[in-house]
Amino acid sequence: MSEIAKDQVLAFIRGRYPQAEISDSEDIFQLGFINSLFAMELVMFIEKTFAVTIPNDELRIDNFRTAKSMAELVDRLSPVPVEV
């Protein structure tokens, strides 16, 4: 899994919620951060930052629970390893 992708996702979440202490494996849905607005923002952030299009069948809540699972999603969707 790309560490860079994971860190970028985490930085985005922390940027939106600076007071929260979130680790890369914490479930942000369980923590109560997610509403439909933030979910949409997350999808847009991932698509823009990593230049991927998330297909409909990958739009599952389990792919977006943690920074780790989002980075794994990015890995699956990227034709080449992400290098930033």
Add this chain to the structure above:
Amino acid sequence: MTSQILDARDVETVFDRASARRFVDAHIAPYANGFEFEGRIPEELIEKMSAAGIWAPFLPVELGGIGMDMVTLGEIHEEVGRGCSSVRSLLTVHTMAAWTVLRWGTPTQREEWGRALASGEALGAFCLTEPEAGSDAAAIQTSATPSHGGWVINGVKKWITNGQRADVYLVFARVNGTIGAFLVPRRTPGVHVRPIPEILGTRASMLAEVTFSDVPLGPSALLGPASGFAAGMVLTGTLDLGRYSVATGSVGIIQACLDACAAYTSRRTVGGSPLRSLQLIQAKMSDMVTDVRAARMLVAEAGRLKDKGDPSTIMATWIAKYFASTAAAVHASEAVQIHGANGCGPEYPVARYYRDAKVMEIIEGSNEIQRITIAAEAYRELNQ
């Protein structure tokens, strides 16, 4: 019929603000009071809009669009909204349907609907609101039940813009405990349309109540995924674009108020002097000038963020819609005031602006919902 087709061929393509302005000044603005009186948009204008390529220019070339960016699209919607909010409403709901097909549709769905939506051959409408569920989308009752590999839809949708005329409905329905989006052709058996003729504003937007009684649909009717997570996103994304269009249209209303009042106060005299020489009139005019610029900048910012794919466009769009629609309602009220008794009659357009502006504060998420959402932004960095 032949003359209408020839007429439509003479229409210039709309591809930016300037060409939109020419189109609106030639074909929409002078007739908008008449549209309102008739309670409908004439088919001839719909054909001209199709000829101008105005319905869904953001679609890619292979689907019949020109891949237009969102900033330009917003400018075009503003110009249309300046001429007639009812026409802009048709454009808004069509845009929502076409964008949803582009963003969430399978290649097959895009092929099936893209060209027809781009050309205006099929007009789209957005069906979320129900008799018992408005801005609270979670309360919708319309259901989609799996059946014979496809779906059966049951429910009632109310206040559907262009419901009387649209060829395809983008219907949000409850499915497997969550919400999914479905494309329902109007001619499907079990679709019943009841016009809503009396309405406060956007009176020519051909509102309807649409009832779905055991409407049978194939598997490809489901647009986008029907998981709880994704369905919310389809709805959020579609409403975001609708809100953007309403924000631009609200800017158009303020501009129209400004134009009308500048002309009226220059011509009309009181005690031998034009109204424009009165300081209280100047105060109202200065606020219109300032707010139309501020609202236009907020809308442009939301559009720029959309074009960049920046997630912050969603909040920027909430704010633009809240500001622009609130300002439109204020200034349309002032525009009527400035016109006095003339403002209350049918000879001037400001009464229409006043009625239409009020509607802008309610649709695409009421301004109360907007304020709750925007206020949460103030606390987001503190309490989590």
